[in-house]
Amino acid sequence: MIQRRDLLGLAAAGVVLPALVRAQGAPQFTFRLHSFSSPTALDHTMHLDRWAERIATASGGRIKVEVYPAMQLGGQPRDLVQQLEDGVVDLIWTVPGFTPGRFMGVEGLELPFMNTGLSVSESPAAFNFVQKHLADNEFRGIKIVAINATDRALVHTTRKPIRTLEDWRGMRIRVAGRWIGEAVTALGGTPVGIALPGVYEALARGQVEGMMINWAITQPFRFYEVAKFHSEPRGGIFQGMILTLMSQRSYNRLPADLKAVIDADSGAPLSARLGEIWDSQTQPAIDATKAAAGNEIIEIPDEEKARWRTAVQPVYDAWIAEMTRRGRNGRAMFEDIQAIAASARS
Numbered sequence: 627m628i629q630r631r632d633l634l635g636l637a638a639a640g641v642v643l644p645a646l647v648r649a650q651g652a653p654q655f656t657f658r659l660h661s662f663s664s665p666t667a668l669d670h671t672m673h674l675d676r677w678a679e680r681i682a683t684a685s686g687g688r689i690k691v692e693v694y695p696a697m698q699l700g701g702q703p704r705d706l707v708q709q710l711e712d713g714v715v716d717l718i719w720t721v722p723g724f725t726p727g728r729f730m731g732v733e734g735l736e737l738p739f740m741n742t743g744l745s746v747s748e749s750p751a752a753f754n755f756v757q758k759h760l761a762d763n764e765f766r767g768i769k770i771v772a773i774n775a776t777d778r779a780l781v782h783t784t785r786k787p788i789r790t791l792e793d794w795r796g797m798r799i800r801v802a803g804r805w806i807g808e809a810v811t812a813l814g815g816t817p818v819g820i821a822l823p824g825v826y827e828a829l830a831r832g833q834v835e836g837m838m839i840n841w842a843i844t845q846p847f848r849f850y851e852v853a854k855f856h857s858e859p860r861g862g863i864f865q866g867m868i869l870t871l872m873s874q875r876s877y878n879r880l881p882a883d884l885k886a887v888i889d890a891d892s893g894a895p896l897s898a899r900l901g902e903i904w905d906s907q908t909q910p911a912i913d914a915t916k917a918a919a920g921n922e923i924i925e926i927p928d929e930e931k932a933r934w935r936t937a938v939q940p941v942y943d944a945w946i947a948e949m950t951r952r953g954r955n956g957r958a959m960f961e962d963i964q965a966i967a968a969s970a971r972s
Contacts, residue, residue, distance in 0.1 A: 660719075738806065738938050778864075
């Protein structure tokens with residue numbers, strides 16, 4: 627017969643034994659986690675589902691996290707934050723752009739050419755930036771489980787390649803957030819908001835001529851079948867932010883020892899581990915793109931990248947002004963974002 631101390635030893639070693647966990651009795655706390663992502667996407671298979679299992683194991687079965695992908699509990703992705711705040715769910719997985727205006731500070735981390743290019747370094751830096759500047763306002767009432775960046779993002783186009791600043795002119799480009807959209811405008815293009823599931827068809831039908839999106843997501847959505855030109859400055863153009871959030875009220879229900887279980891699998895260390903996952907998907911996506919017929923990966927020279935960065939300077943100024951208007955030190959926040967980007971070059 628396996629003793630409790632043996633079970634805890636196995637759990638500490640990272641072995642998931644659901645039958646034995648159930649044998650301890652019903653969970654004392656059951657939390658619902660709601661996500662817009664597909665159950666087969668890496669967001670679930672390599673993050674949310676595994677996190678729920680680890681929390682169950684580390685708590686000795688006292689915490690159960692029920693994971694609901696693909697908006698199974700109803701609503702649209704834009705409703706996730708409201709569902710968290712209303713107590714409909716206890717945890718969510720979302721991106722800042724789904725709730726326009728709510729996470730404006732976090733979206734500063736998505737400004738073009740203000741990234742490290744690697745999620746493993748960008749993600750913990752983003753978490754620490756938010757803790758320093760935004761936890762007391764944009765995240766009031768929310769416990770941040772993790773903030774991770776996507777791998778590096780670039781511009782993918784269907785028929786016309788982008789090689790110079792002039793090539794942006796008049797191009798309709800799909801974007802996922804306000805500030806990267808404003809950057810497209812500053813570069814000479816027209817930003818278009820389209821939900822991720824509709825992007826392939828929009829590209830195929832010519833409703834847009836390109837998209838700003840990270841490498842890793844191109845493979846599961848097979849975007850290389852419709853976008854044939856992939857223009858990338860060194861380090862990419864930007865990195866998107868992804869939020870794993872918990873209601874502070876739900877967290878506060880836990881006794882101290884179970885709060886410690888959540889804390890031990892949260893924060894900058896978890897953000898960095900998620901960064902490793904995203905970075906691991908970059909090269910396979912590039913390889914799949916290269917293998918597809920007719921694709922060209924265009925390396926933008928540093929001198930041309932400098933022209934693009936100069937063009938988007940008004941976007942930086944507008945974000946700083948918006949943060950200042952909201953009572954934050956916009957200039958200091960921007961300098962911290964610059965320092966994150968500079969760390970990749972040091």
